[in-house]
Amino acid sequence: MDFDLTNGIVVLERTPRTLRAMLAGLPADWFDATEGPGTWSPYVVVGHLIHGERTDWIPRARIILDQGTNRRFTPFDRFAQLRESEGKSLGELLDEFARLREESLATLRGWKLTDARLALEGEHPELGAVSLRQLLATWVAHDLSHIAQMARVMAKQYRDAVGPWRTYLPIMDR
Amino acid sequence: MDFDLTNGIVVLERTPRTLRAMLAGLPADWFDATEGPGTWSPYVVVGHLIHGERTDWIPRARIILDQGTNRRFTPFDRFAQLRESEGKSLGELLDEFARLREESLATLRGWKLTDARLALEGEHPELGAVSLRQLLATWVAHDLSHIAQMARVMAKQYRDAVGPWRTYLPIMDR
Numbered sequence: 001m002d003f004d005l006t007n008g009i010v011v012l013e014r015t016p017r018t019l020r021a022m023l024a025g026l027p028a029d030w031f032d033a034t035e036g037p038g039t040w041s042p043y044v045v046v047g048h049l050i051h052g053e054r055t056d057w058i059p060r061a062r063i064i065l066d067q068g069t070n071r072r073f074t075p076f077d078r079f080a081q082l083r084e085s086e087g088k089s090l091g092e093l094l095d096e097f098a099r100l101r102e103e104s105l106a107t108l109r110g111w112k113l114t115d116a117r118l119a120l121e122g123e124h125p126e127l128g129a130v131s132l133r134q135l136l137a138t139w140v141a142h143d144l145s146h147i148a149q150m151a152r153v154m155a156k157q158y159r160d161a162v163g164p165w166r167t168y169l170p171i172m173d174r
Numbered sequence: 175m176d177f178d179l180t181n182g183i184v185v186l187e188r189t190p191r192t193l194r195a196m197l198a199g200l201p202a203d204w205f206d207a208t209e210g211p212g213t214w215s216p217y218v219v220v221g222h223l224i225h226g227e228r229t230d231w232i233p234r235a236r237i238i239l240d241q242g243t244n245r246r247f248t249p250f251d252r253f254a255q256l257r258e259s260e261g262k263s264l265g266e267l268l269d270e271f272a273r274l275r276e277e278s279l280a281t282l283r284g285w286k287l288t289d290a291r292l293a294l295e296g297e298h299p300e301l302g303a304v305s306l307r308q309l310l311a312t313w314v315a316h317d318l319s320h321i322a323q324m325a326r327v328m329a330k331q332y333r334d335a336v337g338p339w340r341t342y343l344p345i346m347d348r
Contacts, residue, residue: 001203001207001331001332001335002335003332003335007201007203007204010199010200010201010204011200011204011328014195014196014200017195018192018195018196020195021188021191021192021194021195021196022188022192022195022321025184026184026185026188027181027184029175029181030181030184030185033175124338127338127339127341128338130337130338130339131337133335134335134336134337134338134339137332137335137336137337137339138332138336138337138339138343140329140332141329141332141335141336141339141343141345141346142343144325144326144328144329144345145325145326145329145343145345147196147321147322147325148321148322148323148325148326148329148345149322151318151319151321151322151325152318152319152322154185154318155314155315155318155319155322157175158175158177158311158312158314158315161175161176161177161307161308161311161315162308162311162312162315163304163305163308163311163312164298164301164302164304164308165301165304165308165311165312165315167301169312169315169316169319171315171318171319171322172315174348
């Protein structure tokens, strides 16, 4: 599927509601669960998505749209949420994410991007030249990838509890 | 994590809302998308979950709880939804699933299962002896596994659109 602004936004605007439906009100047994040391719980993932709203998607889109002399993105801090989520409840993080995503989408819609502007490029610190269209497609895929991750992390908590059914659940050993 | 009725139910009761948040109102480009021939779209998965409510989880739990002479489960038809969803809109399927899941959970709660009854066994046609506790844990994990699948199937539609970011998105090649 080619990236299309309308089809991309319909996914982006659903993510806060999806996270809320999946996670709000769950006991910590579920939202603090991980796949092992150094891996992320659903709680950590929500903090990561918040950090993305603040420093990644819209800020990088701005760098591209500005077309200044320096179009190199600031490297994304994949561990910022471990600091920034400190002391916050899951409910607070879900609210914060919903609010930030709404602002991000208001900004994105306000730009009324044309195909020509979607083709503008910036410089990723590791990947090199990337287009605005690719950045926005990645934003969508990144949301979906983390929804899949949270469901997988939770499913794995029952790896032993399912007994012989584990054979039918490849997600347990992914 | 050991299976625990309360912790299992908090996940099971969220699934209809999660599916609605992710899928309701999406264009068919997204909900009919697959990972290739013979693989399932989010639309097909919702039909599969409906069939599970009708013929798998609660019916099998009943067979176990009855402790009759024949405790062998009826094999689950993994393709029934291709027939049964015919002519139904995604919205209709989401409503149907929500209604059936609510009924299933009312039944489950009504049983007020003790540890002793959770340890009762039935016979899976392929896996052999399985306990009620394992069946219920599998129900939860099965929901989560299909949520992860739907997010993955959708993410993959942007496999090419994300350009060089594909390297950072292992979900694209899973």
